[in-house]
Amino acid sequence: MFHRESGVFKTSYAADMALYPLPIARWAVAVFAGLFIVIAPLALGEYYISILNLVLIAVVGALGLNILVGYTGQISIGHGAFMSVGAYTAANLVTHLGAPFWITIPAGGIMAALIGAVVGIPSLRIKGIYLAIATLAAQLIIEWTINHVTWISGGVQASIQVPRPSLFGTQLKSQTQLYLFLMAFVVLAIVGTSNLIRSRIGRAFIAVRDQDIAAEIIGINIFRYKLWAFAISSFYAGVTGVLYTYYLGIANYEQFQITVSIDYLAMVIIGGLGSILGSILGAIFVTLLPILTRWFLEDYGWLLFAQQDLQNAIPNLRLILFGGLIIFFLVVEPEGLNRLWRNIRNYFRVWPFSY
Amino acid sequence: MPEFEWQFTLVLLTNGVMIGLMYALIALGFVLIYKATDAINFAQGEFVMFAGFIAAGAAEVAGFPFWVSALLAIGGMVALGFGLERVVLRPLIGRPVIAVVMATIGLAAVLRGTATMAFGAGTRVIVMPVSDEPFQLGPIMLPPVQLVGAGVSLVFLAAFTWFFLKSRTGIAMRAVADSQQVSMAVGINVRRYFALAWAMAGVVSALGGVVWGAMLSVDNQLALVGLKVFPVVILGGLDSVIGAVVGGLVVGVVENLAAGYLDPYVGGGTKDFAPYVLMILVLMIRPEGIFGRRRIERV
Numbered sequence: 001m002f003h004r005e006s007g008v009f010k011t012s013y014a015a016d017m018a019l020y021p022l023p024i025a026r027w028a029v030a031v032f033a034g035l036f037i038v039i040a041p042l043a044l045g046e047y048y049i050s051i052l053n054l055v056l057i058a059v060v061g062a063l064g065l066n067i068l069v070g071y072t073g074q075i076s077i078g079h080g081a082f083m084s085v086g087a088y089t090a091a092n093l094v095t096h097l098g099a100p101f102w103i104t105i106p107a108g109g110i111m112a113a114l115i116g117a118v119v120g121i122p123s124l125r126i127k128g129i130y131l132a133i134a135t136l137a138a139q140l141i142i143e144w145t146i147n148h149v150t151w152i153s154g155g156v157q158a159s160i161q162v163p164r165p166s167l168f169g170t171q172l173k174s175q176t177q178l179y180l181f182l183m184a185f186v187v188l189a190i191v192g193t194s195n196l197i198r199s200r201i202g203r204a205f206i207a208v209r210d211q212d213i214a215a216e217i218i219g220i221n222i223f224r225y226k227l228w229a230f231a232i233s234s235f236y237a238g239v240t241g242v243l244y245t246y247y248l249g250i251a252n253y254e255q256f257q258i259t260v261s262i263d264y265l266a267m268v269i270i271g272g273l274g275s276i277l278g279s280i281l282g283a284i285f286v287t288l289l290p291i292l293t294r295w296f297l298e299d300y301g302w303l304l305f306a307q308q309d310l311q312n313a314i315p316n317l318r319l320i321l322f323g324g325l326i327i328f329f330l331v332v333e334p335e336g337l338n339r340l341w342r343n344i345r346n347y348f349r350v351w352p353f354s355y
Numbered sequence: 356m357p358e359f360e361w362q363f364t365l366v367l368l369t370n371g372v373m374i375g376l377m378y379a380l381i382a383l384g385f386v387l388i389y390k391a392t393d394a395i396n397f398a399q400g401e402f403v404m405f406a407g408f409i410a411a412g413a414a415e416v417a418g419f420p421f422w423v424s425a426l427l428a429i430g431g432m433v434a435l436g437f438g439l440e441r442v443v444l445r446p447l448i449g450r451p452v453i454a455v456v457m458a459t460i461g462l463a464a465v466l467r468g469t470a471t472m473a474f475g476a477g478t479r480v481i482v483m484p485v486s487d488e489p490f491q492l493g494p495i496m497l498p499p500v501q502l503v504g505a506g507v508s509l510v511f512l513a514a515f516t517w518f519f520l521k522s523r524t525g526i527a528m529r530a531v532a533d534s535q536q537v538s539m540a541v542g543i544n545v546r547r548y549f550a551l552a553w554a555m556a557g558v559v560s561a562l563g564g565v566v567w568g569a570m571l572s573v574d575n576q577l578a579l580v581g582l583k584v585f586p587v588v589i590l591g592g593l594d595s596v597i598g599a600v601v602g603g604l605v606v607g608v609v610e611n612l613a614a615g616y617l618d619p620y621v622g623g624g625t626k627d628f629a630p631y632v633l634m635i636l637v638l639m640i641r642p643e644g645i646f647g648r649r650r651i652e653r654v
Contacts, residue, residue: 128452144627266457
């Protein structure tokens with residue numbers, strides 16, 4: 001949003017704390033909302049909408065993980081497992097009780113939040129690498145438990161069929177309907193996160209991230225806030241899991257393995273730690289990367305590989321590109337896409353008189 | 356409860372010890388890097404896999420004898436260690452833990468992709484010049500491959516213990532790990548030791564790759580042994596060579612006993628699960644591990 005601040009004066013605290021302090025920012029948000037909520041579903045075909053749906057689901061999860069990693073400075077390599085907790089909670093509620101989505105989504109979130117808080121308990125004593133490994137252990141243990149306890153996983157292949165949610169008595173069959181449904185949760189997640197970060201809890205999170213011992217000394221109960229961060233972040237993960245389950249129509253622990261945790265970490269790092277826009281950009285980037293790689297290679301791959309090697313090369317090239325980009329961003333632009341966007345914006349803000 | 360069979364237990368125990376020593380070898384690579392550079396290598400399993408691929412590829416495709424291909428793997432991994440330190444890890448010095456963790460996770464993805472691209476997705480074997488006939492010891496059968504693996508582990512663990520305690524280079528490395536600034540002040544070339552640590556980890560990973568590759572055969576799945584590194588090093592202490600040995604032994608024994616006694620009740624998979632439960636317990640009770648050094652934090 002290429003805005004100029006000159007001439008905008010704030011006369012009250014409320015105006016100063018507003019989410020979008022400038023009129024042009026509000027206009028920009030309105031334009032984006034119009035573009036994505038009204039025009040995109042009308043203009044794009046089912047296939048493209050289904051890809052956008054994946055992006056929307058990832059945005060919710062990335063926002064949640066960014067609360068934990070970017071704002072509170074804790075590490076979690078277990079978010080895939082928290083998503084599976086949400087997914088299986090919802091799946092069981094649907095199959096046994098026939099619960100509608102407005103029960104399953106909060107229930108999945110709360111269940112994941114509880115489990116997440118339990119996993120977060122060691123964070124009082126351990127941090128950094130130890131916490132990373134503890135959450136990795138949580139990922140593997142939760143995965144194993146879901147796979148082996150039949151009353152959670154429903155037995156065969158640990159997968160449970162879940163019908164699409166119904167809204168006002170009609171089932172959301174097409175991707176476009178699902179798109180609007182998911183969009184509602186994305187908006188909720190974005191607004192919720194931006195408000196959370198400006199609140200007392202959010203400020204405490206940031207203090208804990210910057211220096212947890214100092215935060216404790218100025219009177220922040222770091223244990224409580226670390227647990228809150230784990231719980232809130234896992235709540236988002238749980239909701240993501242439920243949404244993804246609705247999208248796929250099946251709850252399956254294989255969809256939430258450690259690679260998923262790593263994907264989401266990559267989103268917040270490539271997007272930018274501690275930034276809402278960064279989470280969104282990261283989610284878009286990481287979700288689209290494999291799809292775009294495949295399209296590109298299917299069309300132009302014959303320039304690089306023989307036809308019979310191509311199908312084998314695609315997943316490997318994707319892995320290499322994915323890992324290489326993570327390393328590239330960490331080494332070259334640690335603040336991620338969000339920083340790149342700010343650089344571009346700042347350049348144009350004073351353009352063409354950059355002195 | 357089935358009646359206690361001491362023979363069964365004994366077999367599980369010896370198996371656990373053998374596997375444990377081989378875990379210790381891989382964990383050693385992790386400990387070396389952490390001890391010298393404070394970096395956490397989440398790509399240790401992929402290092403091992405990559406080394407296995409080099410050795411197996413050299414033997415199968417080029418037809419080199421076992422020793423030459425093992426040496427090739429060691430050389431390749433040393434070069435890889437040097438290169439990665441220079442390109443990836445050095446720019447990350449002084450950055451938050453998550454940056455290094457994520458960088459090595461990214462590295463793991465790159466290595467896995469590259470290995471499969473270069474060597475193909477198929478399974479390859481490393482044939483050690485030892486007989487296939489198991490070594491009989493009372494009721495216990497020991498495959499020679501495992502014996503060799505355990506022996507290699509023991510030799511190198513002893514060598515590295517000596518190296519860190521007595522040799523000038525080893526002491527300098529410990530100094531670098533302790534405080535980079537003070538080491539620079541007393542005239543230690545910190546960068547050189549960082550590079551050296553990654554190269555040494557490369558050597559250890561190459562040995563691990565050859566030994567594990569000979570036991571399990573080489574494919575993508577070989578990288579999964581890397582997941583066992585974490586329980587081992589947490590248990591023993593992240594910066595202790597002896598800790599790697601003890602941690603490896605405990606994890607090896609625990610997972611074998613768990614697999615032997617619990618698998619029939621829960622339907623398999625305890626082998627991968629039990630070490631992590633053990634690790635969580637250690638993290639709760641004594642996060643720095645058995646031999647690890649407790650760090651005091653200051654504001």
